[in-house]
Amino acid sequence: MALDRWIALAFIALCCVYGYAAFFTMDDSLPPILRRNPIWPSTFPKILSVLGIIVGLVVLFTPKPATGDDTPKDGVIDPSRLSDYNxxxxxxxxxxxxxxxxxxxxxxxxxxxxxxxxxxxxxxxxxxxxxxxxxxxxxxxxxxxxxxxxxxxxxxxxxxxxx
Structure with missing residues (x-):
C-alpha cells in the first residue's frame, strides 16, 4: 500500500477516536440547563470527525491513475529520497x-x-x-x-x- 493510503488510514483512526470522544464522552459533563441548547460544545468536534472520516475514506479508496513513466512529479513525496527534503x-x-x-x-x-x-x-x-x-x-x-x-x-x- 502506498504512503498516502497509510497516512489516510492513520487519519481515519485518529478521526474515529476524536469522533468517539465527541459523540460519547464530551456531553456527559454538561449541566442540565445547557442540554437544551441547539448547539453544544461538542457540535463542531462531531462535524470535524465526520468530515475527517469522509476525507480519509475518499483518499483511501480513490484509485491511483496508472502512469507508465517512473519519473517523480512535482509535489509527490518519494520516501527513497527523504534526504533531499528540508x-x-x-x-x-x-x-x-x-x-x-x-x-x-x-x-x-x-x-x-x-x-x-x-x-x-x-x-x-x-x-x-x-x-x-x-x-x-x-x-x-x-x-x-x-x-x-x-x-x-x-x-x-x-x-x-x-x-
Missing part, C-alpha cells in the same frame, strides 16, 4: 511550535507570538529582519486586538511579571 527545517518548526506553546504564559501572547513568527521566518530562510519584525509585531498585535477586544476573550498580552 527535514531539519520541518523538525525545527515543530520544536519551535512546542516552545511557543510553553512560552505563552511566561512571555505573554505578544512576546511569544512575535518571537515565534520571527524565528519561524528565520528558520524558513527569511533574512530581511527590518521587514520581518514589524510584520510580526503588526500580525501579533492585530490578532491580540481581535481576540481581546472584539471577541472579548481575555488574552494576557504581556509577561506575567509585568501585569
Amino acid at each position: 527535514l531539519i527545517q520541518a523538525i525545527a518548526l515543530l520544536v519551535l511550535m512546542v516552545v511557543y506553546a510553553l512560552a505563552l504564559r511566561p512571555l505573554g501572547f505578544l512576546g511569544s507570538t512575535i518571537g515565534f513568527i520571527v524565528l519561524g521566518g528565520v528558520i524558513l530562510g527569511e533574512r530581511k529582519l527590518h521587514i520581518l519584525i514589524p510584520v510580526a509585531a503588526i500580525a501579533a498585535g492585530s490578532i491580540w486586538y481581535l481576540v481581546q477586544e472584539v471577541l472579548g476573550i481575555f488574552l494576557r498580552p504581556w509577561p506575567g511579571f509585568l501585569a
Whole structure:
C-alpha cells in the first residue's frame, strides 16, 4: 500500500477516536440547563470527525491513475529520497511550535507570538529582519486586538511579571 493510503488510514483512526470522544464522552459533563441548547460544545468536534472520516475514506479508496513513466512529479513525496527534503527545517518548526506553546504564559501572547513568527521566518530562510519584525509585531498585535477586544476573550498580552 502506498504512503498516502497509510497516512489516510492513520487519519481515519485518529478521526474515529476524536469522533468517539465527541459523540460519547464530551456531553456527559454538561449541566442540565445547557442540554437544551441547539448547539453544544461538542457540535463542531462531531462535524470535524465526520468530515475527517469522509476525507480519509475518499483518499483511501480513490484509485491511483496508472502512469507508465517512473519519473517523480512535482509535489509527490518519494520516501527513497527523504534526504533531499528540508527535514531539519520541518523538525525545527515543530520544536519551535512546542516552545511557543510553553512560552505563552511566561512571555505573554505578544512576546511569544512575535518571537515565534520571527524565528519561524528565520528558520524558513527569511533574512530581511527590518521587514520581518514589524510584520510580526503588526500580525501579533492585530490578532491580540481581535481576540481581546472584539471577541472579548481575555488574552494576557504581556509577561506575567509585568501585569
